[in-house]
Amino acid sequence: MALARTERILVGVVGAGGFAKEIMPIARYSSEALKSISESVELVFVDRDLSDAVVNGHGVLSENEFFADTASKKFFNVGIGDSKIRQRISEKFLAQRVKPLDFRAKSAVTYDAVDIGEGAVLCDNSIATSNCRIGRFFHLNINAYVAHDCEIGDFVTFAPSVCCNGFVSIGDHSYIGTGAVIRHGKRGQPLMIGEGAVVGMGAVVTKDIPPYTTVVGNPARPMARN
Incomplete structure (x- = not known):
């Protein structure tokens, strides 16, 4: 079912370290297509370290905060180089029915x-x-x-x-x-x-x-x- 244009989409870049910060501009570009189904597309970092509430202009949420958010649709990708951690995180997000982008x-x-x-x-x-x-x-x-x-x-x-x-x-x-x-x-x-x-x-x-x-x-x- 199509979203109402006023409903909100949340996109999470998992990690807030060096590579995650490098790919956030790519995430912004890749998320442009989502604006065809919603005018409200928000991009955030998802990280365990919450010492910074904002990184490079984007909010930082914990995993639990991301999962509990009431956005109509959620997407994610993993900005972490360690492949085993990347697999573990992706499986966790997929189990929460968050779609990879x-x-x-x-x-x-x-x-x-x-x-x-x-x-x-x-x-x-x-x-x-x-x-x-x-x-x-x-x-x-x-x-x-x-x-x-x-x-x-x-x-x-x-x-x-x-x-x-x-x-x-x-x-x-x-x-x-x-x-x-x-x-x-x-x-x-x-x-x-x-x-x-x-x-x-x-x-x-x-x-x-x-x-x-x-x-x-x-x-x-x-x-x-x-």
């Missing part, structure tokens, strides 16, 4: 046949090119790209300026650090980055990475343990 910067680009799951954050100058399959609550940071024919799991994070070339498969909860470069794989034989893997800042990945392995350097190698 993709945050896509005006300059973010997707090409043909790109399938991205709910809750994506696509920052400025990010690109997902053709024939990509990307999971839920994906973070694609500033100037990062995913090239053709890649398969990316749920709760994956690309830091700024990541270069992920074609035919790459990345497992759930992987983290790809700032400026990392992932070499292209082959059709039918993608370069594999396992679930929970961490690729360090500036690393150059030239071969498969096992699950839950941290790699650094050029070429990327498992980080030595002390």
Whole structure:
């Protein structure tokens, strides 16, 4: 049922730290479409730390305050880099029947046949090119790209300026650090980055990475343990 134009919509950016503050302008842009169903769209941060009542011009609510709010419709996305926390928060909000809202910067680009799951954050100058399959609550940071024919799991994070070339498969909860470069794989034989893997800042990945392995350097190698 359509909302009356006077009814209120509440959009929550979960977190109030650095990344959450960076994506609030993207949230404002992405929320413009909601004004077609309501004239009153309010954006807030949702955070445990309530020492600041207002951050960058937006109010800060606790989770309980957000859930108790009487807005006609509520939407959310998660501005927290830790993928396990991101999953836990998203499941909690979904259980409260709060709908995920993709945050896509005006300059973010997707090409043909790109399938991205709910809750994506696509920052400025990010690109997902053709024939990509990307999971839920994906973070694609500033100037990062995913090239053709890649398969990316749920709760994956690309830091700024990541270069992920074609035919790459990345497992759930992987983290790809700032400026990392992932070499292209082959059709039918993608370069594999396992679930929970961490690729360090500036690393150059030239071969498969096992699950839950941290790699650094050029070429990327498992980080030595002390």
